[in-house]
Every structure is written in structure tokens, then in C-alpha cells.
Amino acid sequence: MRFASTTALLLSLAACTDNATDTGNQGGDSGQKSGPTIYVALDQQFSEPVLNGFAKELGIKLKQRHDAESNKTVGLVTAILEDRDQQRCSVFWNNEVAHTASLANKGVLEPYESPNAEDVPSRWRDPEHRWTAFAARARILIVNTELVPNKADWPTSYKDLTDPKWQGKCAIAKPKTGTTLTHFVSMWKLLGDDGMKQWIEDMQNNDVQFLPSNGATMRMVRDGKKAFAFTDTDDFHVAKLKGFPVACVFPDQQADGIGTMLIPNSVALIKGGPDQENAKRLIDKILARDTEALLAAADGAQIPLRTGVPSPKDPEILKLGQFREMQWDLLWTGDNLAAFDQKFGKLFGL
Amino acid sequence: MASRNDRLARLPLWMALGFLSLFVLVPLLVLVYETFASPEGFTLAAWRALAEDENAKAQLLASLQLGLGATAVSAVLGAGHAWLTVARDLPGRSWLGPLGIAPLVVPPIFMAMGISDLVMDVGGFWPCAVLLGVAHAPFVAVLTTRGLRTVDGRSYESALLLRGRGPADRWLLRMIAPELLAGCLLAFLFTVADHGVPEFLTVKGKTWHTYAEGIFSRWTRRAVGTTHAELQSPIVAALPFLAALGCMLWAALRLRANNPDRGVVKPLPVQTLGKLRWPALLLPIVYLGAGVFVPLFVLTRWVLGSAQRRDPMGIDYARESFAKAIDQGLPDLMHSLYLGLAVAAVVVLLAIPLARQSARRWPVLDLLVALPAAMPAILLGIALIRTFNHNPGLGWTNYDFYAGWGFAVCGYAARFLPFAALTLASHVRRQSIAAEEAGRFVHRSASSRALRLHILPLMPAAWSAFVLSFVLALRELDLAVMLPAANATAVRRLANAVHFQHEDWSGVIALMLLSFAVLLPLLPALLFGRKLSSLS
Numbered sequence: 001m002r003f004a005s006t007t008a009l010l011l012s013l014a015a016c017t018d019n020a021t022d023t024g025n026q027g028g029d030s031g032q033k034s035g036p037t038i039y040v041a042l043d044q045q046f047s048e049p050v051l052n053g054f055a056k057e058l059g060i061k062l063k064q065r066h067d068a069e070s071n072k073t074v075g076l077v078t079a080i081l082e083d084r085d086q087q088r089c090s091v092f093w094n095n096e097v098a099h100t101a102s103l104a105n106k107g108v109l110e111p112y113e114s115p116n117a118e119d120v121p122s123r124w125r126d127p128e129h130r131w132t133a134f135a136a137r138a139r140i141l142i143v144n145t146e147l148v149p150n151k152a153d154w155p156t157s158y159k160d161l162t163d164p165k166w167q168g169k170c171a172i173a174k175p176k177t178g179t180t181l182t183h184f185v186s187m188w189k190l191l192g193d194d195g196m197k198q199w200i201e202d203m204q205n206n207d208v209q210f211l212p213s214n215g216a217t218m219r220m221v222r223d224g225k226k227a228f229a230f231t232d233t234d235d236f237h238v239a240k241l242k243g244f245p246v247a248c249v250f251p252d253q254q255a256d257g258i259g260t261m262l263i264p265n266s267v268a269l270i271k272g273g274p275d276q277e278n279a280k281r282l283i284d285k286i287l288a289r290d291t292e293a294l295l296a297a298a299d300g301a302q303i304p305l306r307t308g309v310p311s312p313k314d315p316e317i318l319k320l321g322q323f324r325e326m327q328w329d330l331l332w333t334g335d336n337l338a339a340f341d342q343k344f345g346k347l348f349g350l
Numbered sequence: 351m352a353s354r355n356d357r358l359a360r361l362p363l364w365m366a367l368g369f370l371s372l373f374v375l376v377p378l379l380v381l382v383y384e385t386f387a388s389p390e391g392f393t394l395a396a397w398r399a400l401a402e403d404e405n406a407k408a409q410l411l412a413s414l415q416l417g418l419g420a421t422a423v424s425a426v427l428g429a430g431h432a433w434l435t436v437a438r439d440l441p442g443r444s445w446l447g448p449l450g451i452a453p454l455v456v457p458p459i460f461m462a463m464g465i466s467d468l469v470m471d472v473g474g475f476w477p478c479a480v481l482l483g484v485a486h487a488p489f490v491a492v493l494t495t496r497g498l499r500t501v502d503g504r505s506y507e508s509a510l511l512l513r514g515r516g517p518a519d520r521w522l523l524r525m526i527a528p529e530l531l532a533g534c535l536l537a538f539l540f541t542v543a544d545h546g547v548p549e550f551l552t553v554k555g556k557t558w559h560t561y562a563e564g565i566f567s568r569w570t571r572r573a574v575g576t577t578h579a580e581l582q583s584p585i586v587a588a589l590p591f592l593a594a595l596g597c598m599l600w601a602a603l604r605l606r607a608n609n610p611d612r613g614v615v616k617p618l619p620v621q622t623l624g625k626l627r628w629p630a631l632l633l634p635i636v637y638l639g640a641g642v643f644v645p646l647f648v649l650t651r652w653v654l655g656s657a658q659r660r661d662p663m664g665i666d667y668a669r670e671s672f673a674k675a676i677d678q679g680l681p682d683l684m685h686s687l688y689l690g691l692a693v694a695a696v697v698v699l700l701a702i703p704l705a706r707q708s709a710r711r712w713p714v715l716d717l718l719v720a721l722p723a724a725m726p727a728i729l730l731g732i733a734l735i736r737t738f739n740h741n742p743g744l745g746w747t748n749y750d751f752y753a754g755w756g757f758a759v760c761g762y763a764a765r766f767l768p769f770a771a772l773t774l775a776s777h778v779r780r781q782s783i784a785a786e787e788a789g790r791f792v793h794r795s796a797s798s799r800a801l802r803l804h805i806l807p808l809m810p811a812a813w814s815a816f817v818l819s820f821v822l823a824l825r826e827l828d829l830a831v832m833l834p835a836a837n838a839t840a841v842r843r844l845a846n847a848v849h850f851q852h853e854d855w856s857g858v859i860a861l862m863l864l865s866f867a868v869l870l871p872l873l874p875a876l877l878f879g880r881k882l883s884s885l886s
Contacts, residue, residue, distance in 0.1 A: 043846070044843070045678070065837055068831040068842055068845060068846060074572075078569070081572070085740060088750070088753055088834070215850065235850075238850060242657070243661075244659050345567065
């Protein structure tokens with residue numbers, strides 16, 4: 001029997017070591033042995049069908065790795081960094097841009113100037129062509145219209161989170177990962193040390209609920225547990241499509257307001273990743289105007305960065321030019337993520 | 351000199367020890383080494399940073415409080431459930447008893463989601479402690495049940511006749527104390543290692559965070575960290591935690607070892623609860639209600655359309671949910687099933703030789719085998735990634751073992767090996783040594799002796815270990831997030847899909863996942879009429 005169990009053990013280990021890296025869906029010619037691997041931080045249900053379509057069109061075998069919501073973006077960024085010496089990722093499709101800029105600073109991105117990136121505003125392109133941004137989400141306030149039916153009473157600014165009127169009635173995600181970390185870091189530069197520390201302290205004193213993710217804040221509002229919260233436009237839009245009583249406020253549109261933050265997706269070629277040629281073709285597809293249109297029309301309702309690309313149909317999701325954008329320093333934010341992550345850790349007990 | 355056949359018979363043990371070294375010890379040593387080795391040479395910077403971190407101390411205190419609170423709940427519910435179903439005439443005790451293990455099938459995060467869905471603005475320390483207490487009460491329930499079953503009923507009856515009920519029950523409590531304490535220690539261990547539920551339920555303004563949350567948060571910091579201390583921060587935070595949990599686990603194992611099987615001749619007499627017979631049902635109702643039925647109820651509501659306002663709830667909506675589930679989540683579900691089955695098979699094959707060796711020759715092996723149980727999954731994940739992401743020793747093959755399915759199976763197997771090995775070791779200790787010694791005088795090969803005397807009597811326990819490993823693999827989230835090939839599992843997909851408001855089809859997948867987790871342990875009862883009580 002020991003012999004039998006040994007044999008079975010050997011067989012099972014042998015079976016286990018069979019190559020089975022195609023964890024994501026694949027498209028294209030199944031006969032091809034290799035192909036690029038894409039790490040995707042954008043929500044799987046939005047990105048997976050798009051990428052499957054691209055793989056089919058390009059005739060490549062595409063491996064996809066999607067991140068978990070709880071460690072949005074940073075899980076994949078960590079994986080790319082850990083694999084630096086034996087890179088498995090060819091293309092990184094990030095759902096925000098600061099971590100991509102941070103990766104560029106760490107030297108793991110390969111410059112690639114995609115012909116489809118030419119009409120992307122220069123503000124949203126790396127001067128050294130290591131990454132390009134596209135299709136954005138806005139950081140908005142989601143409001144429960146049953147709890148706050150009168151539009152005149154709706155919050156209009158980030159400052160409303162510290163207004164005693166809303167004590168214990170609003171929420172924001174912890175600035176640990178994803179767009180909230182980017183949001184907080186960029187606001188730190190805008191408000192300065194004292195201003196930002198004061199805002200955080202005031203939020204804590206106002207019983208603002210700090211939740212694990214933007215999805216969690218949206219759910220609290222959607223389910224009527226909070227009156228309003230900061231979240232991203234895609235989370236708001238899905239809640240609205242599901243029939244929940246929610247509205248969207250692009251905050252800080254007053255004349256002296258800081259504006260609404262826009263956080264685009266970004267795509268980058270990874271240095272040393274497999275099948276660089278097809279990876280570049282894939283990046284071209286991702287940066288095509290059609291892709292921005294596709295993402296605008298999808299449930300996530302992403303806002304195109306380029307003029308002339310159809311915007312989301314929902315009038316609550318404003319087009320570029322229809323709202324005052326927050327001016328934030330993307331490269332500075334990327335450079336300072338580490339320092340601020342530590343700082344937020346101390347402020348939030350993490 | 352050992353014959354070829356004898357050497358061959360020892361091969362599974364050496365393979366199992368090799369596996370343990372490769373997937374537990376070496377990765378752990380790699381991590382420890384890296385905390386001292388910066389690019390500039392030896393450093394204590396990461397450890398110094400941890401010592402100076404006030405947050406870490408606060409998190410540690412919060413974890414201890416939460417662990418104690420949750421364990422108290424586990425003790426009341428688990429021990430109460432066991433006592434009522436084994437030693438008292440609770441109505442329906444024959445089927446309520448085996449159900450004591452049922453909450454183990456439901457991932458704690460599902461319970462948190464379920465409670466949060468039903469109760470407005472639930473959060474804070476006590477809801478979290480109660481929920482984790484319920485989730486981990488099965489450890490107490492199962493071990494206490496086992497303790498009660500191994501007490502000689504005649505001794506209890508003697509105590510009852512000579513001293514009366516109170517002293518007899520106190521004597522009974524002393525007899526089962528080692529099992530009860532071991533169960534409580536396991537509940538404590540799992541509670542303090544859980545980061546998902548505290549994060550889900552206890553985040554409010556100036557709040558407390560647990561140590562496990564802190565480790566996870568430091569892990570995310572590796573993405574942006576630049577200095578050696580920043581990069582090592584999750585590891586140096588986790589290692590003392592591992593040491594503390596390891597000590598507790600050692601204590602639990604000693605408690606169990608010091609309480610050998612007592613050779614039952616007669617089971618405990620079933621005492622009447624009198625007027626409390628029906629009111630006593632409240633305890634299993636609360637326990638199983640919170641641990642199983644609330645999550646199932648909420649998942650069913652999701653399938654029927656409770657998590658949207660566009661269409662009316664009902665069967666039509668459920669049909670849509672099912673269709674979406676097949677379209678979106680079926681590949682992940684199948685991946686989870688295959689992974690769970692492969693993990694369970696590997697775990698049992700590895701656990702059998704380890705269990706025999708630890709039970710018969712090297713008791714210290716128990717502690718070594720149990721080590722992964724004390725490791726937060728996140729630490730094991732980091733350790734495996736740091737050790738294997740360069741495919742050490744396989745560079746010449748051009749084969750990417752790290753990114754493959756086999757690596758995920760090995761990672762999961764390393765995590766769940768302790769549960770199977772300890773279960774089997776406990777059964778080996780109950781087997782007759784005399785029979786094994788007599789078997790040596792029979793002219794049979796070592797393999798044949800192993801089959802007849804060692805393996806066959808272990809089969810029922812091996813099946814239990816297989817089921818336990820399968821269920822634990824199905825619900826594992828931390829490793830699923832970290833190991834590349836485990837990314838495509840149903841639990842990870844569910845965690846994301848729920849976030850993106852796809853509760854409808856997520857509910858279907860979750861219910862299917864739970865059905866598979868329940869079906870496997872029920873198979874022997876359904877096919878061979880094996881008693882359900884064997885589950886507990």
C-alpha cells in the first residue's frame with residue numbers, strides 16, 4: 001500500500017506540475033503555444049470580454065490575470081515587482097495611473113510609443129512613453145436620493161464630509177489602495193500638510209466611516225445605510241443600473257472649488273515580459289479610440305479622455321469639459337505613494 | 351540492513367518530509383533570512399521599525415481582545431452544542447450533533463456579508479467577535495464531542511451515584527478539559543489570523559485594527575515601498591505573530607497528547623434536561639442559524655434578486671441569475687473543484703506517512719507538521735512567492751512551475767496538511783500497537799503489512815481528512831489572491847463579483863460551492879449508509 005500511495009503521490013505531483021498557466025480566459029488560436037500575459041486591475045467583468053475580443057481579433061493566445069478587489073491594483077503591482085528578474089507580465093492594464101507611474105520610476109516598464117496614443121492629451125502620457133492613460137473614472141459623491149431627496153441638500157464638496165450636519169452619515173474608503181490612495185496623495189499636495197491633516201482629523205471627529213473599498217462605500221449608500229460617500233463613477237453607475245435610488249455629484253465645482261478628480265486607466269509594456277511583439281499589438285488595441293468608446297458604453301461608464309469619442313449615455317456622468325477638473329500632479333503623486341502610504345498608515349492605525 | 355522493499359516503504363515518508371521542507375520550512379527560512387539581509391548587508395532596520403511602530407502594539411492588543419471575545423463565544427456555542435447533543439436528551443440531537451461542524455463549511459466572510467445584509471449598520475468589536483466566534487465554534491464543538499465520547503460512562507455514573515449531579519458534571523468537565531481547551535485554542539488561532547471579517551465589520555473613524563489586518567496592509571505597502579524596512583515590514587510583523595501562534599498550537603497539541611484515548615467501554619448516559627428540554631434548542635438554533643442559515647438565507651435572497659431594485663424578486667429573476675452564473679462563474683467554480691480535489695488528494699497522501707511517524711516514533715513531528723496552521727495564510731503566500739517565483743532548480747527546463755496549477759496545489763496542500771496529518775495521527779494513536787508488532791512476525795512484505803495493518807484501518811479517518819482539506823481549499827481566499835494559478839478560483843471571483851454588485855449570480859455560485867462542500871462529506875452516508883455522527 002505504501003508503494004501504491006507513493007506511486008499515487010508521484011503521479012499526482014507529476015500531474016500537478018503540468019503546465020496550466022492559462023488561468024484566465026483565452027481567445028485566439030489555441031494552437032499557439034505562447035502569447036502575452038496581461039495583468040488587469042480594471043474590474044474583471046468589464047475588462048475580460050473586451051480582452052477576449054482583442055485576443056480573437058489579433059489571433060493570439062492571451063493569458064489574463066485579474067486582481068482581487070481587496071488589494072486592488074497593489075496586488076498586481078507587487079507581483080510585477082516580485083517577478084522583476086523573471087517577468088511573467090507582458091502588459092499591465094491598471095485601473096488608475098499613479099501606481100503605473102510609480103512602476104515607471106522603479107524601472108520595470110519598457111518604453112513603447114503606440115501609434116494609437118497620439119491623440120491622447122499629453123498630460124495623460126508619460127514623456128518617456130513608458131505608459132499611456134485612457135478612459136477615466138471620476139471621484140464623485142454618491143448620494144442616496146431616498147435619504148436626501150431634495151437636490152438642494154445634496155453635498156457638493158469634499159468638505160461636506162466634515163460638516164456636522166452629516167455626522168455619522170457619510171463614508172469614504174481607507175486610503176490604502178487604488179483610487180482612494182491616489183486621491184488622498186494628490187489632495188495632500190493640493191491642501192498642504194496642515195490642510196490635509198486637519199481634513200482627516202475632522203472626518204474622524206465627524207464619525208465618517210472608513211471602509212475597505214470604494215465598492216463598500218457605494219453599497220452603504222445604495223442600501224440606505226449612509227446618506228452619501230466618495231466613490232468612483234463606475235461603482236455609482238452600476239448601482240444606478242440596478243435600480244437603486246442613487247445620484248451622482250461631481251464635487252467641488254464652485255468657483256473656488258478644487259474640482260473633481262479624474263483618474264484614468266493606464267497601460268504599460270513591462271520590461272522583459274513574454275511575447276513583446278504581440279504585447280505591443282495588444283497595447284495598440286487597448287489604446288484605440290474604439291476601446292474608449294466600448295468602455296464608455298459598458299456598465300462601468302468610463303469617461304473618454306479624447307475628444308470625439310462617444311461619452312457614456314447617462315447624463316449624470318459628465319463629459320470632459322462639462323465639469324471643473326481637479327488639477328493634480330500625476331508624476332509627483334506616483335513618486336510619493338510610498339511616503340504617503342506610511343503616513344496614512346499612521347493616521348489610520350494601519 | 352533494510353531490504354529494498356523496506357526502503358521503498360519508507361519513500362512516502364521521505365517524500366512527505368521533503369514536501370514539508372520545500373513548501374513550509376525553506377520558504378519560512380528564506381523570509382527570516384531576508385529580514386536581516388538588505389542589499390547593503392546585515393541589518394536590523396526592519397525589526398527596529400516594527401519595535402518602534404505604535405500601531406503594531408495597538409493592533410496586537412486589539413487582536414488579543416478580539417481573540418478572547420470570539421473564543422468565549424466559540425466555547426459557549428461549541429461546547430454547549432456538543433454537551434447538549436451528546437450528553438443530554440435534546441430533541442433532534444441525532445441530527446443536530448453532526449450539524450455542529452456545518453458552520454465550518456461557510457467562509458466567515460459570507461457570514462459577515464449575510465449579517466451585514468440583514469442588519470442595518472452592523473459593525474464594531476462585539477458583532478465581529480460574535481461572528482468569528484460562531485465561525486470557529488465547530489473546532490470546539492467537534493473536539494468537545496470527541497472528548498465526551500471518550501469518557502467512560504460507567505465512571506460518570508459512579509460519580510453521579512456517589513456525589514450527585516453537580517460534582518459529577520464538574521468531574522466530567524475536568525475529563526474533557528484538554529479537548530475543550532484545544533478546541534478553544536484552535537478557535538483563538540483562527541480568529542486572530544482572520545483579517546477579512548474585522549476589516550469588513552470594524553472600520554469606523556478612529557477605529558481599531560487587528561494585527562492580521564496590519565500584516566495585510568503592510569503587504570499592500572510592498573507595492574510602493576522602497577526601503578528594505580518597508581519591503582520587509584509585513585514579514586517582520588508576521589514572524590512574531592507566527593511564533594506566538596506556534597506556541598499556542600504547541601500547547602493545544604500537548605493538551606491533546608496528554609489526554610490519550612481512554613478506551614471507551616460504555617458511552618456517557620444521556621441525562622434528561624427536564625423542563626429545559628425544548629428551551630435548550632435555542633442554543634443550536636442560534637449557533638446554526640448564525641453560522642449556516644443566515645448566510646444561506648441571504649445568498650438565496652440574492653439569487654432571487656434582493657440586491658437590485660429594477661426587477662421584482664422571484665423565480666424568474668433566479669432563472670436569470672442562474673444563466674449568468676453559468677456564463678460568468680462556471681469556469682471558476684470548476685477550477686475550484688478540481689483544485690480542491692487535487693489538494694485533498696495530495697494532502698491525504700502526504701499526511702498518512704507523517705501521521706504514522708508522528709504517532710509512533712517522532713511526536714515532535716506533530717509540531718513541525720502543525721506549523722502552517724499557525725502561519726497566517728498571507729505569510730505563507732509571501733513565503734511561497736519569495737521562494738519559488740524564480741523557479742529555483744528548474745531554470746534549465748524552461749518550465750514555469752511557479753505560474754502553474756501544480757504550484758497552487760502544493761501551496762494549498764502545505765496550508766492544509768496540518769489538519770489532515772493531526773487528524774490521522776490521532777487515529778493512528780488509537781490503533782493497537784500490539785497488532786502492528788505481531789504483524790512484523792508474519793512473512794509478508796513491508797508494503798503488504800502497511801496495507802493491511804496501517805492503511806486500511808486509517809481509511810475512514812483518511813476520508814474525513816480528505817473532506818476537511820477539500821472544504822478548506824474551497825473556501826480559501828488569501829492564497830487564492832496571492833498565488834497566480836489560484837487566482838481563477840470561485841471564492842476570489844465571488845469576492846470581486848459581490849463588490850461589483852453581481853450578488854445575483856455570485857449567490858448562485860456561492861450556493862453551488864457550498865453544495866459541493868456539503869455533498870462530499872454526505873457521500874458515505876448517502877452511498878453506504880455510514881452514520882452522520884462520524885462527521886463530528
